[in-house]
Amino acid sequence: MGRGRFPFWAYLVVATGAVLTVVPFLDMVMTSFKGPGESGTLPYHFLPKTFDLSNYQAAVRQLNLPVLFRNSVVATAVITGSVLLTSSLAGYALAKLRFPGRQFVFRLVLSTMMFPPFLFFIPHFLILVHWPLAGGNDLLGRGGAGLTVSIAALAVPFLVNGFGIFLTRQFMLGIPDEVLEAARIDGAGEFTVWWRIVVPQTRPLLVTLGLLTFVDAWNEYIWALLVSTANPDVMTLPVGIQLLQDHVDPARTMPIVMAGLVLSVLPVLALFLLLQKHYIRGVMLSGLK
Amino acid sequence: MVNTLAPKAPAPRPLGRRPASPAVEGRARHRRQSVVAYLFLTPALLFFAVFLILPLGFALLLSLSRWTGFDLGDIDPVGLDNFAALFADGATFLTPVLTNTLLFALGTVALALAGSVLVATCVDRLRFQGLWRTLYFLPIVTTVVAVGNVWKYMYEPGGLVNGVLNALGFGSVAFLADPDTALPSVIVVHAWASLGSAILILTAGLKSIPESYYEAAALDGAGPATVFRKITLPLLRPSLLFVCVTQFLTGLQSFALISVMTKGGPGDATAVAALEMYRRAFSYGDWGTASAAAFVLFAVVLAVTLAQLWLFRRKGEDA
Known part of the structure; x- marks a missing residue:
C-alpha cells in the first residue's frame, strides 16, 4: 500500500482523462444519428432528437461502402498474411540456421527500421507508376499507369516489415536447438521443421504481430489516398470517407460522414477489444504507436 | 514423422543412413542449410532491394535533379539546387514549415508526457x-481519418468544444480557422491520440520500481511529493526517455492528422x-x-533523436 496514498484524487484524475478520451467517440456516434439541421447548428446538443438511421443508409449509398469495404479487407488481408509469412520465414533463417552472411543480413534488417516512412512515399509511388510491363508500361516503365491500375498497389509497399522480421527472430531464438536437431535427425527437411515445429511454437508472437499489422493496414490513410488518386477503383474506407467530407457541404454531410466512420471503425475496435492483451503486448514490444 | 520427437531426447540415428565420415556429413549439411536459409530469406531480401534500397537511391537522385515525372530518361541533374531553393530568401520551408514541425513535435511531446506521467x-x-488501459487505448486503434474528422467537427462553432x-x-473560439489557435488545436488532438501508449510504457516502468523503496520512504516519513521527486521520477528515467524519443520521432514525421x-x-x-514534401510532390x-525536403526532415529527425539520447546520458552521469 506504499503507493496508495490518495486513491480519491487518483480516481478523479484517471476518470477525467478517461471521459476526455471517450467523449469524442460518443460525439461521433451521437452525430451519426442526428437528422438534417441538427448538426453544426447553435446551440450545440450532445444527444440527437431522434435516433435516425437514415444517415447510415445514406453512407452506404453515397460512399459505395461495399466496394470500399472490399478494398480495405483485401489490402489488409494481403498485407497481414504476407508480413506473417515473410517474417516467420526470414526470422527462422536468422535465428536458427547457420549460413555465411548471416550477420550482414541481420544488420540489414535492423537498418531498415531506421528509415522513416515519409522518405518512401515519393519513390514508392514513382516505382509503382513506372513498374515495367504492367498497366500498359513498356520494358522501361514508360507509357502507362504501371501497378497503380491494380489493387495490389495498396499492399505492395507493406508486404515485408523489417520490425516484424526482427521481432520474430528474437522470439525464435528462444526455441531450443535440441528440438529442431531431433526433427532433422528424424529426417525432417528445413521446411518441415519450420512449418511443423517453429511456426506452432511462435504462435503467440505471430498473433501479436498479425494484430498490429492488421490494425495499421486497416487504418492506413496517406498511401491509400495516393493510390486512390491515381485509380479511384481501389479506394479504401478511410480515403472514401475523407473524400466525401472534402467535397460536400459539411453542415449536411457531417452526420453521414460520422455514420461512415462508425461503420469503418467498428471492425477494428471489435478486434481490439477481443484480442487486446495481444495488441497491448505488441505496443509494448514496438513502442512506436 | 514429426510426432515421434520428444524435446531433449534425440532419436537414435537410423543405421542404414549413416555416412562414412562425420566431417563430410557436417560440411554437406552446412551447405544445404545455407541454401535453405537464403531460400527462406529471398522474399524479404528481394523486397528490401526493390522497396528499400532502390527507393533510397532514387529519392537521393531526385533530390539532386529536376524531373517532369514522365520519362526516366529526362532526369536532369542540378546538383544541390533543390536544397538551396528550400532555404532561399523568401522560401517558406525554414519558417514557418520547419518551425511548425518542431513546435508541433515539442508541443505533443510535452502534453503527452505530462498527461501520461x-x-x-x-x-x-x-x-x-x-x-482504464482499454479506454485510453481507443484512439490508438482508430484511423486518423476518424480522429481528425471527429475533432475537426468538435472544434467547429456548433461543435462540442x-x-x-x-x-x-465563454465566447466561441474559431479553433482551426484562426491562424493563432490552429497549431495548438491540432497539437492537442495529436497528444490526445498518443496518450494511451505513453501511459502503457510508463505504467510498465512504474511496476518495475520495487515496493520496498516506497515502504522505506514511508518509514522515513517522506511526503508524496518527495517520494515522487526522489524515487518515482529518477527510477522512471528509462521509460521516460523511451516515451520522449518515440513521441518526438512520430511528432516530427506526422502529417496525416494535419492533412x-x-x-x-x-x-x-x-x-x-x-x-510540405507531400504537397510539393503530389500536388505540384x-x-x-520534395525529395530534398524529405532528406532535410530525415536529418532533423536523426539530429533530434541523437541529441535526446546524448542529453539523457549526460544527465544520467551527473546524477
Missing part, C-alpha cells in the same frame, strides 16, 4: 487497471515538413525539392 502514476494506485465553452459562459484536419491551413499556420509534381 499524471495518469500513469494515478492508474498505478487503482484497481481495474485493464479497464464550443458548446461546452458557451455553456460555461485531415487543416491541410496545413489557414495559410501556412499548420504546414509541417512532411506535409515538384519531385526534386
Whole structure:
C-alpha cells in the first residue's frame, strides 16, 4: 500500500482523462444519428432528437461502402498474411540456421527500421507508376499507369516489415536447438521443421504481430489516398470517407460522414477489444504507436 | 514423422543412413542449410532491394535533379539546387514549415508526457487497471481519418468544444480557422491520440520500481511529493526517455492528422515538413525539392533523436 496514498484524487484524475478520451467517440456516434439541421447548428446538443438511421443508409449509398469495404479487407488481408509469412520465414533463417552472411543480413534488417516512412512515399509511388510491363508500361516503365491500375498497389509497399522480421527472430531464438536437431535427425527437411515445429511454437508472437499489422493496414490513410488518386477503383474506407467530407457541404454531410466512420471503425475496435492483451503486448514490444 | 520427437531426447540415428565420415556429413549439411536459409530469406531480401534500397537511391537522385515525372530518361541533374531553393530568401520551408514541425513535435511531446506521467502514476494506485488501459487505448486503434474528422467537427462553432465553452459562459473560439489557435488545436488532438501508449510504457516502468523503496520512504516519513521527486521520477528515467524519443520521432514525421484536419491551413499556420514534401510532390509534381525536403526532415529527425539520447546520458552521469 506504499503507493496508495490518495486513491480519491487518483480516481478523479484517471476518470477525467478517461471521459476526455471517450467523449469524442460518443460525439461521433451521437452525430451519426442526428437528422438534417441538427448538426453544426447553435446551440450545440450532445444527444440527437431522434435516433435516425437514415444517415447510415445514406453512407452506404453515397460512399459505395461495399466496394470500399472490399478494398480495405483485401489490402489488409494481403498485407497481414504476407508480413506473417515473410517474417516467420526470414526470422527462422536468422535465428536458427547457420549460413555465411548471416550477420550482414541481420544488420540489414535492423537498418531498415531506421528509415522513416515519409522518405518512401515519393519513390514508392514513382516505382509503382513506372513498374515495367504492367498497366500498359513498356520494358522501361514508360507509357502507362504501371501497378497503380491494380489493387495490389495498396499492399505492395507493406508486404515485408523489417520490425516484424526482427521481432520474430528474437522470439525464435528462444526455441531450443535440441528440438529442431531431433526433427532433422528424424529426417525432417528445413521446411518441415519450420512449418511443423517453429511456426506452432511462435504462435503467440505471430498473433501479436498479425494484430498490429492488421490494425495499421486497416487504418492506413496517406498511401491509400495516393493510390486512390491515381485509380479511384481501389479506394479504401478511410480515403472514401475523407473524400466525401472534402467535397460536400459539411453542415449536411457531417452526420453521414460520422455514420461512415462508425461503420469503418467498428471492425477494428471489435478486434481490439477481443484480442487486446495481444495488441497491448505488441505496443509494448514496438513502442512506436 | 514429426510426432515421434520428444524435446531433449534425440532419436537414435537410423543405421542404414549413416555416412562414412562425420566431417563430410557436417560440411554437406552446412551447405544445404545455407541454401535453405537464403531460400527462406529471398522474399524479404528481394523486397528490401526493390522497396528499400532502390527507393533510397532514387529519392537521393531526385533530390539532386529536376524531373517532369514522365520519362526516366529526362532526369536532369542540378546538383544541390533543390536544397538551396528550400532555404532561399523568401522560401517558406525554414519558417514557418520547419518551425511548425518542431513546435508541433515539442508541443505533443510535452502534453503527452505530462498527461501520461499524471495518469500513469494515478492508474498505478487503482484497481481495474485493464479497464482504464482499454479506454485510453481507443484512439490508438482508430484511423486518423476518424480522429481528425471527429475533432475537426468538435472544434467547429456548433461543435462540442464550443458548446461546452458557451455553456460555461465563454465566447466561441474559431479553433482551426484562426491562424493563432490552429497549431495548438491540432497539437492537442495529436497528444490526445498518443496518450494511451505513453501511459502503457510508463505504467510498465512504474511496476518495475520495487515496493520496498516506497515502504522505506514511508518509514522515513517522506511526503508524496518527495517520494515522487526522489524515487518515482529518477527510477522512471528509462521509460521516460523511451516515451520522449518515440513521441518526438512520430511528432516530427506526422502529417496525416494535419492533412485531415487543416491541410496545413489557414495559410501556412499548420504546414509541417512532411506535409510540405507531400504537397510539393503530389500536388505540384515538384519531385526534386520534395525529395530534398524529405532528406532535410530525415536529418532533423536523426539530429533530434541523437541529441535526446546524448542529453539523457549526460544527465544520467551527473546524477
